């Protein structure tokens with residue numbers, strides 16, 4: 001990915017009136033949203049609120065969406081899911097460069113694996129990796145494609161707490177270095193505040209809260225507002 005050279009002016013993603021229904025149930029109800037280029041955005045919401053549906057729409061994977069004003073997203077989009085989706089019958093490096101053209105694909109793949117801390121594991125089989133290592137490999141597979149937009153659907157949801165924290169650092173570092181736009185779907189308010197510069201809450205098919213996070217301010221300020229937007233009180237009897 002090219003180093004960050006431009007200001008956050010040009011929207012990478014632009015949604016106008018994005019609507020998605022399944023039968024008579026409307027899950028996304030006319031969403032208007034701009035994601036500026038290079039911004040790290042997290043999307044929170046209750047289970048079933050439509051987070052993955054929105055992400056799939058932005059990824060161009062859902063042809064059932066409708067909209068009054070269209071949907072635009074960059075050409076180079078990478079998606080990372082909760083499971084790494086590595087092909088078990090291909091070695092790690094081959095997974096990372098799968099489908100990649102160009103004579104230096106393997107060199108780029110090795111560099112990406114080094115960036116995510118997997119140098120030396122190029123010839124391992126996916127089954128030999130831990131959950132965290134597999135997600136690192138999935139991130140390398142995304143990176144090597146130099147995405148303008150990285151979509152991540154609960155990428156750390158299946159990891160233990162310590163591995164999650166390490167992965168948070170890694171993702172934030174990779175983002176700072178390469179500056180793709182990121183849209184991270186998560187259930188975890190603390191993860192959203194730790195990683196993102198903007199946190200959205202999806203509620204009844206709309207963006208119910210749109211919060212800009214200043215990382216120099218105490219996280220508690222944001223935590224309370226986000227939990228309240230999700231209808232959660234912090235008091236434990």
Ligand SMILES: Nc1ncnc2c1ncn2[C@@H]1O[C@H](COP(=O)(O)OP(=O)(O)OP(=O)(O)O)[C@@H](O)[C@H]1O
Pocket residue numbers: 022027045046047048049050051052053054187
């Ligand atoms: N292909 C589909 N057919 C029918 N209903 C669907 C389909 N995909 C999603 N839905 C419904 O749309 C709603 C939103 O689903 P979605 O997976 O986007 O929620 P989510 O916020 O990502 O949930 P979670 O946090 O549990 O992953 C759910 O009620 C789900 O059952």
